Amino acid sequence: MTPSLTFVAIAGLPMVVEGDDLAALITAAIKADGQTLQDGDIICIAQKVVSKAEGCLLPLAGIEASEEARQLAAETDKDPRLVQLILDESTEVVRKKLGVLIVRHRLGLVSAQAGIDQSNIKHGDDDYALLLPEDPDASATALRDAIQQQTGKSIGVLITDSHNRPWRLGTVGTAIGAAGMRVLDDHRGGTDIYGRELKVTLINRADAIAGAATLLMGETTEKIPLVIARGVPWEGCDDTAAMINRPLEEDLFR
Amino acid sequence: MTPSLTFVAIAGLPMVVEGDDLAALITAAIKADGQTLQDGDIICIAQKVVSKAEGCLLPLAGIEASEEARQLAAETDKDPRLVQLILDESTEVVRKKLGVLIVRHRLGLVSAQAGIDQSNIKHGDDDYALLLPEDPDASATALRDAIQQQTGKSIGVLITDSHNRPWRLGTVGTAIGAAGMRVLDDHRGGTDIYGRELKVTLINRADAIAGAATLLMGETTEKIPLVIARGVPWEGCDDTAAMINRPLEEDLFR
Numbered sequence: 318m319t320p321s322l323t324f325v326a327i328a329g330l331p332m333v334v335e336g337d338d339l340a341a342l343i344t345a346a347i348k349a350d351g352q353t354l355q356d357g358d359i360i361c362i363a364q365k366v367v368s369k370a371e372g373c374l375l376p377l378a379g380i381e382a383s384e385e386a387r388q389l390a391a392e393t394d395k396d397p398r399l400v401q402l403i404l405d406e407s408t409e410v411v412r413k414k415l416g417v418l419i420v421r422h423r424l425g426l427v428s429a430q431a432g433i434d435q436s437n438i439k440h441g442d443d444d445y446a447l448l449l450p451e452d453p454d455a456s457a458t459a460l461r462d463a464i465q466q467q468t469g470k471s472i473g474v475l476i477t478d479s480h481n482r483p484w485r486l487g488t489v490g491t492a493i494g495a496a497g498m499r500v501l502d503d504h505r506g507g508t509d510i511y512g513r514e515l516k517v518t519l520i521n522r523a524d525a526i527a528g529a530a531t532l533l534m535g536e537t538t539e540k541i542p543l544v545i546a547r548g549v550p551w552e553g554c555d556d557t558a559a560m561i562n563r564p565l566e567e568d569l570f571r
Numbered sequence: 572m573t574p575s576l577t578f579v580a581i582a583g584l585p586m587v588v589e590g591d592d593l594a595a596l597i598t599a600a601i602k603a604d605g606q607t608l609q610d611g612d613i614i615c616i617a618q619k620v621v622s623k624a625e626g627c628l629l630p631l632a633g634i635e636a637s638e639e640a641r642q643l644a645a646e647t648d649k650d651p652r653l654v655q656l657i658l659d660e661s662t663e664v665v666r667k668k669l670g671v672l673i674v675r676h677r678l679g680l681v682s683a684q685a686g687i688d689q690s691n692i693k694h695g696d697d698d699y700a701l702l703l704p705e706d707p708d709a710s711a712t713a714l715r716d717a718i719q720q721q722t723g724k725s726i727g728v729l730i731t732d733s734h735n736r737p738w739r740l741g742t743v744g745t746a747i748g749a750a751g752m753r754v755l756d757d758h759r760g761g762t763d764i765y766g767r768e769l770k771v772t773l774i775n776r777a778d779a780i781a782g783a784a785t786l787l788m789g790e791t792t793e794k795i796p797l798v799i800a801r802g803v804p805w806e807g808c809d810d811t812a813a814m815i816n817r818p819l820e821e822d823l824f825r
Contacts, residue, residue: 320795322578322787412823419823427738479774483737483824484681485745485815487755487775489782501741502789520733520789521741528743529783532803533576535756535774541574549786561739569666569673570737570824 322548324361326533326541327352335372340463346543357551359473359498360464361530363542364449365434367456367476367494373448375402393418399433402446406431411571424449425562426493428480450476453494454557461496471553473498475546477527477534483570490531492523492558498549500556522549523558576780576802578615580787580795581606589626594717600797611805613727613752614718615784617796618703619688621710621730621748627702629656647672653687656700660685665825678703679816680747682734704730707748708811715750725807727752729800731781733789737824744785746777746812752803754810776803777812 330346333339343362347354354360368374382390382397386404390397394415404410407420411427422431432449450456457474464472476494481487492500500523507518530544565571584600587593597616601608608614622628636644636651640658644651648669658664661674665681676685686703704710707730715728730748735741746754754777761772784798819825 320580320787322783324576324783326574414823417823484817484822485775485778486817487773487778487815489775489778491739519741520786521739521743522786524739524741524743525782525786528779529576529578532774532776532779533574561741563738563740568738569668569671 320548322529322546324529324533325352325545325547327543327545328541330366330541330543333366333369335369335374337370338463339367339370340460340467343460343543344464344467347545352545354464354468354470354472354545355547356471357473357547357549358470359475359526359546359549360460361475361477361527361534361544361546362460363531363534364432364453364476364478364493365447366542367450367453367460368447371450371456373450375446375448377402377444377446389413389418399430399435399446402433402448403431406433406448409571422449424453424493425559428478432478432493449478449493454496454559455494457494457496457558471497471551473549475523475527475530476558477531479531479535490524490527490529490534492527492561495523495556495558497553498523498556499552499554500558500560521561523556523561574802576783576800578783578787579606579799579801581797581799582795584620584795584797587620587623589623589628591624592717593621593624594714594721597714597797598718598721601799606799608718608722608724608726608799609801610725611727611801611803612724613729613780613800613803614714615729615731615781615788615798615800616714617785617788618686618707618730618732618747619701620796621704621707621714622688622701625704625710627704629700629702631656631698631700643667643672653684653689653700656687656702657685660687660702663825676703678707678747679813682732686732686747703732703747708750708813709748711748711750711812725751725805727803729777729781729784730812731785731788733785744778744781744783744788746781746815749777749810749812751807752777752810753806753808754812754814775815777810777815 377398380398382401386401387397390400409421412419461474477490479488502520504518631652634652636655640655641651644654663675666673688701711728731744733742756774758772
């Protein structure tokens with residue numbers, strides 16, 4: 318059989334609010350869309366939806382900006398309360414300039430604004446911010462367990478987010494939470510087609526899947542944050558998205 | 572219809588050597604694999620194959636390493652002749668340490684070793700190096716024109732390569748050459764579902780497609796460097812992969 322990968326956008330997920338049973342909403346949306354989960358499918362869900370369900374939406378009104386946050390806000394032309402949230406979510410400011418604040422998130426991700434989003438989160442109000450889930454790998458695991466229980470299928474779950482990158486324009490989807498799938502595909506010790514040892518040997522499967530899934534989410538509308546990825550080799554395993562973080566001592570770009 | 576993206580690996584492309592008519596080999600492989608091109612398909616082809624067809628395979632034997640190359644080779648523990656090639660292909664050394672040499676390629680790409688590869692290129696000999704194509708966007712355009720002429724279909728072409736990234740482990744496929752497709756999908760000026768102006772508005776469609784295509788290439792064997800991507804919204808346009816390069820003055824990580 319010809320190897321192939323398929324990504325299918327699932328319409329119909331309702332607007333999610335804190336406390337919603339996201340797993341139940343996902344399986345209902347898949348069913349209503351006429352799709353059927355298969356063993357080995359990877360359910361890709363946008364971080365924004367997971368964060369909303371988990372109550373990561375905060376009003377800026379209650380936040381007191383520290384002196385550090387106010388200074389950084391002036392340097393970057395951002396709301397001091399938002400900068401305070403960014404600092405609270407981060408372990409390190411990596412780069413800053415007018416309009417740009419790149420930090421290392423407590424989860425290890427290096428990203429603009431600590432992944433905090435202010436679009437598509439609440440009607441008619443700029444004064445809210447949506448944080449990343451507390452523990453996206455745990456969120457993915459919980460979703461996976463619940464969806465497997467509801468459907469009887471062995472599946473993986475990937476929580477995706479859109480990231481900018483240092484040298485390349487345009488956002489791409491990346492994996493910030495994973496469960497039930499191979500995240501890093503390790504070919505170390507393998508050989509090339511001539512029998513020579515492979516030098517590039519660690520393939521980031523999760524980010525590649527997140528990229529295509531996110532493209533499909535964005536190509537449709539912001540209302541389709543749910544995609545099924547099918548055809549990824551199935552290896553039930555305990556990889557996490559946290560495994561992707563390059564160790565600090567290997568970071569040449571701090 | 573449910574929006575979907577499909578990536579199909581095409582087996583049977585022969586080992587390519589300098590002077591081969593790559594477009595003819597691609598269309599023959601697609602036909603032999605029982606697939607039929609459709610309008611709007613994007614043909615993803617690994618850089619290595621394009622480079623081989625274009626004669627970018629060089630013996631290290633004839634290369635004289637400069638003093639700069641020899642010093643850099645000692646610092647990075649690499650072959651001085653290889654380092655000379657890397658320098659010749661680059662405009663700037665971005666980072667170096669033992670085992671690592673990250674440069675800005677003359678094409679604008681920031682990558683390890685200027686994209687020069689020594690795996691899967693020639694049988695039984697370490698002393699060869701495969702450079703990136705001279706002008707991958709031009710290569711993609713030429714392939715596109717020839718394939719369109721041979722098949723009568725309106726298609727896009729994407730030349731892919733595997734890259735490492737600063738903060739995330741594992742390689743992902745990226746686009747280094749493109750023709751006949753939207754590379755950067757610009758939503759600037761758009762609004763979110765609540766009518767608020769979108770802040771993250773430039774989507775890198777080419778890298779997302781290259782990522783999934785490269786995953787499928789790697790998930791099969793190194794002998795399958797050809798993938799058809801189907802379902803990407805069709806907009807015949809003149810985007811190039813060179814457009815992806817972030818302008819130098821925006822680079823916070825030189």
